Amino acid sequence: MKINYLSPEFEVIRNEDRCIKCRLCVKQCANGVYTYDENKQTIVIDETNCVNCQRCVALCPTRALKVRKNDCGLRENGNWSENTIREIFKQAGSGGILLSSMGNPEKYPVYWDKILINASQVTNPSIDPLREPMETRVFLGKKPPSMVRKEDGSIDCSLPPQLKLDVPVMFAAMSYGSVSYNVHKSLAKAAQVLGTYYNSGEGGLHEDFYCYGENTVVQVASGRFGVHKNYLEAGAAIEIKMGQGAKPGIGGHLPGVKVGPDVSRTRMIPEGTDAISPAPHHDIYSIEDLRQLVISLKEATGYKKPIIVKVAAVHNIAAIASGIARSGADIIAIDGFRGGTGAAPTRIRDNVGIPIELALASVDRQLRDEGIRTNVSLIAGGSIRSSADVIKAIALGADACYIGTAALIALGCHLCRSCQKGKCNWGIATQVPELVERLDPEVGYQRLVNLITAWKREIKEMMGGMGINSIEALRGNRLMLRGVGLTQKELDILGIKHAGE
């Protein structure tokens, strides 16, 4: 039956003159695109399973390979895109829910790209970060709304537990299972060097990484994988995962094939068993129930660690965040609809949730309007792509940002969006030992340190340009932002003026 036939999405072009038949491509491609025909002594190419991850292209010693979009496609149609037809074919052939990975790739507006940052000219001086001190350190946690003096008149300096970040960027939750051991090692080590935090994700914490505990946020999700007293004690903070930007409203299924001996030990489930995180926490149906989980975690850890509640950015996010801010949580992490994932149903990834820019701005405003902004710190995530996005997020009210996809790209991810297949040629979203070892954590951590160090420099330069020498003075400082090409409604939600105003 060839009813479903479509020519492969990508085409591999091999330059016969350059190819030295070293067969590196055959070894490197876990998707089986290349085979070597001993009889004909040539490399045979079948692009059926090519995902355009560029691994072969990058490693070919003579640059003999090129992968490009296959132009042998269907007749063009403004309504029925080839992708749509491809998806119908897949579902008609299988009866399955379409499963994708990484963040929403569809053409929704990217508000970051419609927001511009201010700079000082004439009337107030800009600051040169190369000569003058610039503060990028932030503390996340509940802050007292006003200064309190003790009976003897001295200032009461006691504070609820805080996370100290030398740079307002943290690595977002990516579970061991969805990503490899070497990814976790790279993130953990980089977080330690950078004075920030990485996040265990919901798959427990590998025994080798307990030593990075001071720079680790441990996650508690509905599946409660690997959650026990030592795990809760190990992290600097505990994050309750209520939702994820890539798949708001649904849980997660780590397929049994990814649950090998090591993942099994970390998640504390038998090898080969699916790891299912139900859509809701079945003990949380209200803010009061959430409060119970928050306080129970605090009771179990002696009120020494801030509790983060992570939610996906959805329509009523401002009201939801207001509830969370009253639940006893110290920090709210909001994940926008472009946030990445190791696997999510395509329809949910591409159609559910709202942009982080709008969610963040409305949450910050709601909390300020209600006078409870100091109850919590805000972390914004869900496609923070550069230091400029960080600056804009902070000016829209974030205390810090989570980066996931950007961190993976630093580790070699080429965004082929095929994590769900578990055969990541770059050794990131896989548990296959020979693929995992392709990512050297020593190289990986250094690249992450480089990335964040570079962002930190850029953040300082942009701050200096605005005449701001402390990142705290930028938080919620919407006067530093202007919109371009936005409607009045969008500007109102963001709380910013249009460029020229």
Add this chain to the structure above:
Amino acid sequence: MMNTINASGADSTEINQRLSQEDGEFFIEGCLGQRFLGAGMGSGKHIRISGIPGNALGAYLNGAEIETQGNAQDAVGDTMNAGRIIIHGNVGDTAGYAMRGGKIFIRGNAGYRTGVHMKEYQRHIPVIVIGGRAGSFLGEYQAGGLIIVLGLHDDGKPIVGGFPCTGMYGGKVFLRGDASHVSFPPQVTLRPAEQGDMDEISGHLNDYCRVFGLDSARILASPFTVITPNSKNPYKQMYVTN
């Protein structure tokens, strides 16, 4: 030495602080809804409670033993890791949520969603024994461990409410007596317990009967029904890679 803690007027945190200061025997008297008692506490503590503890009794319990003379409320033994919780009365909803080790013995009835997402790993096998009946959604998403319902209640209600074992993909549920009147989802299988199954639970039932002064021979004499999942990979066929 027995440490007596008078709970009247004390909040959860104060009581927990007292409990965490030292190991040994504790008696909490006059308990009135204080939540999170014993949260995360390790072995070496035996905590007896008179009165009614609040929600999340023994959450994340890590080896301690808790015994309450009356009823307990919701979320008993939430994400419990090790230890034992003994309830002489009834419990509310979600007892043993995501529990991965230790035992919860309930003399009376249990509310909704008991044993949701219980899981096991190697020798860590959690056990819940309910003397009376269980509410709806028993063992939902169960991924491991043993849930045993004895049906010793006498109010004439069914041994388990609606939708038991929905989404179950590991572990076993035992219902004492005939369960053919109960409606189960298609992804689980019911069968009469065989000798091997009974060997798996008889030790736990003997413990249970010893604790509550019940006649284990009489309880074990009735036939049991075992419910097991058909697959440990229930959603494998549900997706197509896009």
